[in-house]
Amino acid sequence: MATVVELITYPVKGCAGTSVDSTHLTPAGLAHDRSFMVVSVDGVYRTQRRDPRLALVRPTVSADGSRLTLASAEPEPEGGHGALHLDVTTSAPRRDVDLFGTAYQGIDQGDEAAAWLTDFLGTPSRLVRVPPEHDRKTDGLTPGTSGYADSSAVHLLSRASLTHLHTRLAERGAPPLAMDRFRPNIVIDSLPEGCQGEDRAADWAAEPHAEDRIRRATIGASELGYTKLAVRCAVTLVDQEAGARGGPEPLRTLADYRRFSAGGVVFGAKFAVVRPGKLSVGDEVAVEEWGEAER
Numbered sequence: 001m002a003t004v005v006e007l008i009t010y011p012v013k014g015c016a017g018t019s020v021d022s023t024h025l026t027p028a029g030l031a032h033d034r035s036f037m038v039v040s041v042d043g044v045y046r047t048q049r050r051d052p053r054l055a056l057v058r059p060t061v062s063a064d065g066s067r068l069t070l071a072s073a074e075p076e077p078e079g080g081h082g083a084l085h086l087d088v089t090t091s092a093p094r095r096d097v098d099l100f101g102t103a104y105q106g107i108d109q110g111d112e113a114a115a116w117l118t119d120f121l122g123t124p125s126r127l128v129r130v131p132p133e134h135d136r137k138t139d140g141l142t143p144g145t146s147g148y149a150d151s152s153a154v155h156l157l158s159r160a161s162l163t164h165l166h167t168r169l170a171e172r173g174a175p176p177l178a179m180d181r182f183r184p185n186i187v188i189d190s191l192p193e194g195c196q197g198e199d200r201a202a203d204w205a206a207e208p209h210a211e212d213r214i215r216r217a218t219i220g221a222s223e224l225g226y227t228k229l230a231v232r233c234a235v236t237l238v239d240q241e242a243g244a245r246g247g248p249e250p251l252r253t254l255a256d257y258r259r260f261s262a263g264g265v266v267f268g269a270k271f272a273v274v275r276p277g278k279l280s281v282g283d284e285v286a287v288e289e290w291g292e293a294e295r
Contacts, residue, residue: 002205002285004219005159006179006187012036012127013148014047015057016073016240017183022280025222027273028146029153030185032061034130036068037106037148038117041124043097045148048235051121056243061088068109070116073243084116090132097128099148105131140227141215144272152227152270156211157184161267164208168253177250180240182232182268186219188285205285209293211269216289221277229294230268231260261295 008017009030015038024031038046038054048054056073068088072081090107097106106128108114113127130147138144138152146153157179166176179187190205204210215226232254239246254265 001203002158002188002190004186004279004281004283004285005189006184007279007281008183008185008187009033010183010185011061011068012038012057012059012070013045014038014051014054015059016055017180018058018060022278025154025220025273025276025279027144027153027276028130028134029149029273030279031063032065033153033185034147034149035061035065036109036127036129037097037099038121039097039106039126039128041126043095043106043126043128045097045099046121046125048238049233051123052238052245053121053243055238055240057117057120070113072120073241081116081120084113086110086113088129090129094131095128100150104136104148105134107131138227138272140270140272142225142227142272142274144225144227144274153273154186154224154271155182155184155230155268156186156188156214156224156271157182157230157268158205158208158211159187159189160206160208161211165250165253165267168257169249172253174249174253178240181236181238181250182230183235184268186279204287212266212293213290214269214271214287215291216274216287217271218275218286218288220279220283221275222273222279223275223277223288224271225274226291227270227272229260229266230270231262231264232267233264236267266294 010017013034058071060069068086071083094105109127117125258265260266
């Protein structure tokens with residue numbers, strides 16, 4: 001009773017996403033999702049929490065992952081950053097990197113990428129790639145893995161949840177926010193408005209935050225298992241088009257009705273990949289198992 005309306009992969013952690021019509025869901029998430037990460041010269045991850053200009057970096061990666069392009073969302077005369085085309089290396093020496101205090105390995109992508117990012121962000125930076133031997137175990141209800149994502153491999157969010165947030169924002173005179181503030185991988189929507197009767201009554205995706213109760217779902221040829229709710233952070237305050245913080249929303253309003261007992265506010269749900277497979281916009285989301293929403 002729900003369909004996929006958007007698929008977004010984020011090749012470089014913290015940078016802009018790329019919408020695709022179809023892709024392969026790997027054990028670590030959508031193909032190439034968070035395969036790369038910008039780090040300090042000491043190997044500590046960079047994030048929009050501290051470096052909001054990351055949102056203005058538009059990365060694209062070739063289907064086989066061998067070529068990466070970094071482009072600026074700013075007009076070149078203003079930003080002065082032409083696109084950088086890189087041959088991705090998986091054979092360079094590994095280096096230690098830090099992601100939320102946990103040590104991992106990364107493959108440095110060279111001085112040219114480092115110079116481009118350092119100039120664009122205004123702070124010394126390097127670019128690393130997940131090594132082929134990366135063997136990360138993610139937490140949550142369903143075991144899984146991911147690249148350099150914050151936690152689980154897939155972030156799923158419904159349009160109904162965003163529409164409800166817009167209603168709450170309007171009540172306090174705040175404007176609506178774009179879906180990209182929340183950086184989902186899979187966006188789902190409900191049945192078309194023309195559907196009536198029993199079909200419409202059974203349309204669970206029209207209910208805000210129904211994704212919180214999904215425990216197992218098949219989409220296309222793939223299967224997802226619930227891990228946990230998505231706890232939101234200061235990245236949601238960043239205007240993804242401007243690459244700058246845009247005020248207290250949505251965290252201020254989410255704090256009114258989406259406080260999580262374990263701390264913070266939640267919006268959307270995280271999933272592990274139980275069965276890889278092809279994903280396409282228009283695929284039906286079939287919920288195989290429901291649970292109670294965490295509080």
